[in-house]
Amino acid sequence: MQPPLTTERLVIRDWTTGDADVQAALDLYGRPEVTEWLTPVISHVADLAAMRAVVHSWTESQPIQVPPTGRFAMHRRSDDVVVGGLVLRMLPPYDHDLELTWQLRPEDWGHGYATEAATALLHWAFTFDIDEIFALARPDNSRAIATAKRLGMEWVGETTKYYGTTLQVYRVRQSGLPESPVVNDTDD
Numbered sequence: 001m002q003p004p005l006t007t008e009r010l011v012i013r014d015w016t017t018g019d020a021d022v023q024a025a026l027d028l029y030g031r032p033e034v035t036e037w038l039t040p041v042i043s044h045v046a047d048l049a050a051m052r053a054v055v056h057s058w059t060e061s062q063p064i065q066v067p068p069t070g071r072f073a074m075h076r077r078s079d080d081v082v083v084g085g086l087v088l089r090m091l092p093p094y095d096h097d098l099e100l101t102w103q104l105r106p107e108d109w110g111h112g113y114a115t116e117a118a119t120a121l122l123h124w125a126f127t128f129d130i131d132e133i134f135a136l137a138r139p140d141n142s143r144a145i146a147t148a149k150r151l152g153m154e155w156v157g158e159t160t161k162y163y164g165t166t167l168q169v170y171r172v173r174q175s176g177l178p179e180s181p182v183v184n185d186t187d188d
Contacts, residue, residue: 005120005121005124005182006077006182006183007116007117007120007181007182007183008077008116008181008183009076009077009078009113009116010074010075010076010077010083010113010116010117010120011074011075011077012072012073012074012086012117012120012121013072013073013075014059014062014070014071014072014073015055015058015059015062015071015072015073015085016055016059017052017055017056017059020082021055021073021082022048022051022052022055023048023051024073024075024081024082025045025051025054025055025073025082025085026045026047026048026051027082027105028082028084028085028103028104028105029044029045029051029054029085029103030044030045030046030047030051031044031105031106032044033106034103034104034105034106037103037137037138037141037144038101038103039101039136039138039162039163039165039167040163040164058071067128068088068098068121068124068125068127068128068130069088069089069090069098070087070088071085071086071087072085072086072087072088072121073085073086074086074113074117076113083104083105083108083113084102084103084104084105084108084113084114084117085102085103086100086101086102086103086117086118086121087099087100087101087102088100088121088125088133089101091134091136091162092161092162092163097132097134098125098130098132098133098134099133099134099135099136100118100121100122100125100133100134100135100151101135101136102114102117102118102144102147109143114147115147115150115151115178116181118147118151119151119177119178119179119180119181120180120181120182122151122172122177123177123180123182124182126174126177130174131173132171132172132173133171133172134156134169134170134171135148135151135153135169135170135171135172136162136163136167136168136169136170137167137168137170138165138166138167138168139158139166139167139168145168145170148170149170150178151170151172151177151178152172152176152177152178153170153171153172153176154170154171154172154176155168155169155170156169156170156171157169
């Protein structure tokens with residue numbers, strides 16, 4: 001993503017292989033309370049070496065991703081702390097539908113960061129030739145469901161089609177998006 005997306009409080013950018021990003025990714029994806037909600041189901045990343053390998057694979061694959069797909073970090077402008085991650089990827093069978101996912105460190109839950117960052121990313125994604133974007137949530141993941149609704153997403157139904165588990169499906173079209181939070185000021 002060039003240049004990064006900047007909102008009033010956040011910057012949404014590509015992950016890097018630098019020590020700070022790898023540690024920030026571990027602080028996020030090394031937490032069972034975060035990874036238990038991911039689809040497909042994955043275990044938390046156990047240590048810094050494993051996280052370094054994961055982040056390396058993300059950064060290696062990012063240049064060959066077809067925009068707007070990719071993995072992105074979100075950090076606070078006020079202190080440059082990475083508070084979460086965003087992913088735009090193809091849903092199985094990987095030929096048409098795009099899925100948006102968001103993850104936040106538990107200490108950053110409840111501050112509106114996921115909604116702010118995901119809204120900015122959705123506005124950017126819809127500058128490409130895309131009709132709709134989906135989000136999936138486990139039926140008991142009330143935080144993800146509330147965020148999907150704040151993003152202007154409508155409930156489509158429940159399915160076991162993806163990732164071998166029962167999921168709630170939400171969808172947004174460009175006309176349903178909240179106002180873009182992107183600001184022109186990129187000077188942090």
